Amino acid sequence: MAFLRASWNILENYEFIAGTMGDAVPRAWRSWPEDVRIPVARPRLPAASDVMPYLERIDASRWYSNGGPLVCELEARIAQRFGVSSSRVALVANATTGLTLALEALEVPRGTLCMMPAWTFAASAHAALAAGLIPWFVDVDERTWSLTPALARNFLREAPGTVGAIMPVAPFGYPVDAEGWDELDAAEECAVVVDGAAAFDSARACSRAVVVSLHATKVLSAGEGGFVVCRDADTAVGIKARANFGFSGSREACINATNAKLSEYAAAVALASLDGWERRRAGFRRVAQEYAAALHGIPGVALQPGYGDEWVSATTNVSLPNGCIDPLEDALSAGGFGHRRWWGDGLTAHRAFSNCPRTRTAVTERLSATVLGVPCWEDLPNDAIVRIGETVREVCGR
Numbered sequence: 001m002a003f004l005r006a007s008w009n010i011l012e013n014y015e016f017i018a019g020t021m022g023d024a025v026p027r028a029w030r031s032w033p034e035d036v037r038i039p040v041a042r043p044r045l046p047a048a049s050d051v052m053p054y055l056e057r058i059d060a061s062r063w064y065s066n067g068g069p070l071v072c073e074l075e076a077r078i079a080q081r082f083g084v085s086s087s088r089v090a091l092v093a094n095a096t097t098g099l100t101l102a103l104e105a106l107e108v109p110r111g112t113l114c115m116m117p118a119w120t121f122a123a124s125a126h127a128a129l130a131a132g133l134i135p136w137f138v139d140v141d142e143r144t145w146s147l148t149p150a151l152a153r154n155f156l157r158e159a160p161g162t163v164g165a166i167m168p169v170a171p172f173g174y175p176v177d178a179e180g181w182d183e184l185d186a187a188e189e190c191a192v193v194v195d196g197a198a199a200f201d202s203a204r205a206c207s208r209a210v211v212v213s214l215h216a217t218k219v220l221s222a223g224e225g226g227f228v229v230c231r232d233a234d235t236a237v238g239i240k241a242r243a244n245f246g247f248s249g250s251r252e253a254c255i256n257a258t259n260a261k262l263s264e265y266a267a268a269v270a271l272a273s274l275d276g277w278e279r280r281r282a283g284f285r286r287v288a289q290e291y292a293a294a295l296h297g298i299p300g301v302a303l304q305p306g307y308g309d310e311w312v313s314a315t316t317n318v319s320l321p322n323g324c325i326d327p328l329e330d331a332l333s334a335g336g337f338g339h340r341r342w343w344g345d346g347l348t349a350h351r352a353f354s355n356c357p358r359t360r361t362a363v364t365e366r367l368s369a370t371v372l373g374v375p376c377w378e379d380l381p382n383d384a385i386v387r388i389g390e391t392v393r394e395v396c397g398r
C-alpha cells in the first residue's frame with residue numbers, strides 16, 4: 001500500500017498522463033487509490049490490434065518518417081474531412097509547433113503583436129513567442145468563452161502596437177465562427193490563425209490556417225501530433241518546409257526551420273484512431289449528454305453552448321455560480337472524483353508572459369473563478385456522472 005501511495009503521489013499531478021499510459025500502466029498503479037477513483041481524464045488511444053495493420057505496412061515499406069505513405073494517407077483523410085485538397089494539409093509533431101510554423105509560413109512580421117484570448121492554454125502564447133511575435137492578451141465573450149470577430153474588431157482600435165496576427169481559440173472544442181474570422185481576415189492587415197487544438201470535431205477550414213492537436217488528451221489522437229489546414233497550398237508547403245529543416249525539394253536549407261515532422265508510427269496511431277472515430281465520438285457524446293441530464297435544473301450551473309448536441313470534446317467544463325468552485329473541488333475530492341481548472345487563471349497569470357501587453361480581462365477572471373473541469377473520458381461510467389451531478393447539486397444548489 002505504501003508503494004501504491006508513493007506511486008500515486010508521483011502521478012497525481014499528472015493524472016491525464018497516467019491515463020495516457022492506459023494498459024501499459026503497471027497493474028498496481030491501475031488500481032486507483034481510494035481518494036481518487038475517477039480521474040479527471042483517462043485517454044484511450046486505439047488498441048494495439050487496431051494499430052497493427054498500419055505497423056505491418058511500416059515494416060513492409062521500411063519508411064519511418066519524412067512524409068511516408070501513412071503520413072500521406074492521414075493527410076488525405078484529414079483533407080477529405082475538411083473538404084479541401086490534401087495539398088492544403090500539413091501534419092506536424094504537435095499543435096504548438098503547428099501554430100508557430102503557420103505564423104512563420106504566413107510571414108507575420110516579427111516583433112508585431114499577436115492578439116489572443118487570455119482564456120486559453122499556455123501553448124497559444126508560447127507558439128506566438130516562438131514565431132517572434134508578442135502575445136497581446138484580450139478578453140473573451142461571456143457566453144462562448146471565446147474571442148469573437150466582433151470583440152477582435154473593437155480591440156484592434158485600442159491596439160498598443162502593430163497587430164500582425166490574431167489567434168482565436170476554440171475553447172475546449174467550442175466551434176469558432178469561421179465566416180466571421182474569414183471576413184475579418186479579409187478586411188484587416190493581419191493574419192488570422194485559429195488555435196483549434198481541441199476542436200477536431202468542430203473545426204472547419206477557415207482563415208489562413210486552422211491548427212488541431214492530436215495529443216493524447218484530445219478526441220482524436222496520435223499520442224503526440226497535430227495538423228494544420230491552410231487556406232492555400234503555399235502556406236501548407238511553407239509549413240512542411242519549416243517542419244523539415246527548411247528543405248524544399250533539395251537538401252539545401254532555404255529558410256529558418258526546425259524538425260517538426262510527424263513519424264509514420266504516430267500517423268499509424270492517428271489513422272487507427274480515425275478508423276474508430278464514429279465510436280469514439282459517440283462515447284464522448286454520451287458523456288456530454290449524461291452530464292447535461294445530471295446537471296439539469298441546478299441554478300447557475302451550465303455547460304458550454306452546444307456541447308454534446310453540436311460538438312464533442314475530451315474535456316467537460318462546468319460553469320458554476322460564484323463562490324462554488326472551492327467547495328465543489330473539496331466535495332469532488334472527498335467523493336473520489338478528479339477535477340481540474342484546465343486553464344488556471346488565464347494567460348495573464350503566467351510568469352512566463354508577465355511582460356506581454358493585455359487589456360482588462362474581467363470575463364477571463366470570472367471564468368477562471370467559476371469554470372471547473374470534471375471527469376471526462378470516452379468510457380466514463382454513467383453512474384459516475386450521476387454521482388458527480390449529485391455532488392454539484394448538493395454544493396451549488398443550496
Ligand SMILES: Cc1ncc(COP(=O)(O)O)c(C=O)c1O
Pocket residue numbers: 094095096097120121123124169195197198212213214215225226
Ligand atoms: C488551446 C490549446 N492550444 C494549443 C495546445 C497545444 O497542443 P499540443 O499539445 O498538440 O502542442 C493545447 C493543448 O491542449 C490547447 O489546449
